[in-house]
Amino acid sequence: MSDQPLTEGEIDLALSDLPGWSHANDRLERTWTFPGHLQALAAATGVGLLSERRDHHADLTVNYDKLRVSVTSHSAGDKVSAKDTDLARAVSDLLG
Template sequence: MPPEPLSAHDIETGLRDLPGWRLEGDRITRTYRLPSHFAAAAMTVHVARIQDELDHHSDLTLGYDTVRLAVNSHDAGGKVTGKDLALARRVEAVAAGHGAQ
């Protein structure tokens, strides 16, 4: 059974505990700045592993010293679900360890 899309209120409430994350259209997004390209690449690999563990994948973009995520749930019609907030929480948990701001 596909996950249920969250209401705007539920998304807003979920984002309160995720600094830097915001709703853009039908996705939640976050851009992290890192101290170097190598740190950004390492974080990208770490996030990719988390996504594989959760079997839930974002659009993940590596820049020179940035990592950007944009995520929604395709199996919920491209809307934000609890799976997206769970992924964001997991990424937040590891970001500081990579020097991300």
């Protein structure tokens, strides 16, 4: 998969099929809310394992019952690449 930065148009097109995700500051981000802290931690572990399998890693922030997932491609000069839209889709498939 390409490490080239996507254009604004390509990112907008990808976001039209990624409900809940937003694009700002060269990142794609989405936040999930869970019944409690342990569920948020478990979700973060799931995303971590998924990222390891893909060798493309999301930045994860847990705040009590919330998990924020943020993706960008260091290899694309800290811009959004197809690796990020692909990872975002996989995270949405995992977390709903």
